[in-house]
Amino acid sequence: MTAHRIIALTFSAAAFAFAGAAHADNGLTREQVKAELRDAQRNGDLIDYETGKKPNEVNPSAYPRQVKVAPVATAPAAVQHTAIGDFEMDLLNQRSAALLQRAEQQRQFAGKR
Incomplete structure (x- = not known):
């Protein structure tokens, strides 16, 4: 019986904790x-x-x-300006460069046969 009460109290506490976050105003x-x-x-x-x-x-x-100024595109839309996004884009660029280099080497090797 105590196990049922502990489980019920745990779920009740979790429900109350998340209920406040659901009504948070981000306006x-x-x-x-x-x-x-x-x-x-x-x-x-x-x-x-x-x-x-x-x-x-x-x-x-x-x-x-009212002066209308055209927006200046400084970076591609896919690039994220967070540290994690920049890190991910750097890894993606490195992998792409490595794949291109490997494909070029395979083409050169195939031509020498």
Whole structure:
């Protein structure tokens, strides 16, 4: 009977421990939301509910210009910028280079026969 209680208590403790993690909020903080609201007000990006237009569309000279900059691709999408990802990519590149070198050597050896 004690074994059943220990097992039941273990499962209950595990269920309570994971229940809190399931409801963790990973959204924006209150300060981040306030900062985004200030930026939207400053740039005129909030829509006027009466007209349905943004203030920066109605009076563009009153707001700073939005400069559109194309994103710069600095690395291939497959490359990860973590230490583990970089290590894995280095291993992958080394293996690929070794396979290419081995294939080239086999071609050269086959041509000498």
